[in-house]
Amino acid sequence: MSQTQRSRATGVVAIVLGVLLAALMVYPWPQHTPTPIIGGVIPAPLFFWIIWTALFVGYVAWIAYRWDPYAAVARRAEALAAQQNDANGEER
């Protein structure tokens, strides 16, 4: 499998995961149903909302730190900015 195909496959997985987690975030617990209190201190919808939100944050961390498809784009931009800073320093 080429790098482009691998990246495309990862993109599809990312979209599916994102939609699934977003769906859980808008429907954390069935509506119009009795609400158990988890551990006696936190209502079930809030408990699951926290879980789904945490999973979504983990998903964003996976995109940003593990997959990081824009790493090369950012590296180029940072290298260019460093060059410009050096050039400005020399001009002064």
Added chain:
Amino acid sequence: MSATTMWIALAVFAGLLVFLGYLGHRGSTNTLEDFVLGSRKLSNIPAFFTVTATLFSAFSYFGITGQFYTSGIGAWIQVATTAAVGPILYFAGTRIWVVARKYGIVNVTEYLTDRYRSRWVGLVAGVIMIAALVPYMGAQFRGSGLTLEAVTSGGIPYWAGAVFLAVVVTLYVMSGGFRSVVWTDVIQGGLMYVLLAIAAIILVATHTDGLGNLLDMVEEQGQSALLSNPGADGLFGLPYLISVLVIFAAAHFTMPQLQQRWMAARSHSTLKFMAISLPVGTAIIYFCLFYIAMVGVVTRPGDPAPEAIYPAMIMEVLPQWLLLVAILAIIAATGSTANSIVLTLSSIVAKEYVNPARRRRGKVSPEQENKTLTTTARALLPVLVAGGLLVAFFGPSSIISIIVSITWPAVFLIFPTLLAGLYWRRATAPAAVASMVVSELIFLSLNQGWLPISLGGWHPAIPAAIVGVILLVGGSYLTKPPSKEHIERHFELFETDPARI
């Protein structure tokens, strides 16, 4: 609390903020990029505080507590929206960050003008943002006025509290621009987190035997609907929750004062850190506010002013010295939002409206232009703040109604134009202008009831956005895009395939 004590505390607090503003001024250079973006050197920890302090304001203390109190647990959806902005911030945020660094762009309207090669796109987006954000700034001054009037039992009148915040914010933003805003946001943001947590712990401990007992009391009062969706008044049905997730996630990304923070990131790593840390900070604040609101439900049932329960409750339980600090934290939260808005708007007005008019009068050197722009942005600050004060004195009375009904949906409707600019080479200026103008008009008509159409629980901005996207796509195919060379100035920066670079 006596007005004299409060005034002394406010004077000390204002002195600290103005001193921090002066520190920001010392490190600054006289360029617009430095004044509004701090020369793009925003690092992780200040970024976390300035983003959350900018986002959370009088709205968080009063509006959200009131919403948990009235409608229930569904207000937590806002935390989900800050998580959902993460992927947008990573993908679209990286693109705009790269373009802004390369071409020295300092705000989102300037990006739109450059990308679409049309002043009209930036002008229209700028008008929408100014119309949406001046009331938002006014809500902060209103929050300050209401709080100080309530805690001093009228000793500090509403107008004096509002004017106090307006003057202090103007002074320190004028002095050091973005650097001053970030320094003060770190202090104000830190104060906001610590005091909110302390207030929640003390309120729960004072009125109940713990969190479990608190929730039992809520159920015993027949308010168990507050602990599940769609909530006590049925607000948080599925269509509404989806609407809020879509609108706010996109609007968080598009908001010009937050855009400036994305653009100001020192590195890509800072941008990624902001995407991860924003929902964590939001969750901490909402967690505290939920339990504070539940204490309100059991101790102040049927309160006719749910937005005022937070300051009213802390006045009853906190010792005087801690109450003083807690009030300052509320004022800090309002100030940290107002300062970012006024700085951003001043750069938009200076770049999009004043500079083109000045250019028509004759050509000047880039250095001279930069200096004039910075001076103009500074001079505009008190004018914009005065606009916010007018809203505070004569605008709608409910803070949450201002924010939910005007600001976020209006900015959200610019998102399709922004995203198309970043991802779709074919997107054109006439289509972008038509999309923004028509979708805003539809939103306004639906929101005000001028178009009597039943939306089945969906927020009026959703159908407006759908029309906007159709117009943007259809219009772009019917009109001519900017030249390929111009478009590639942006898109060649986004190339991820090493073979094509």
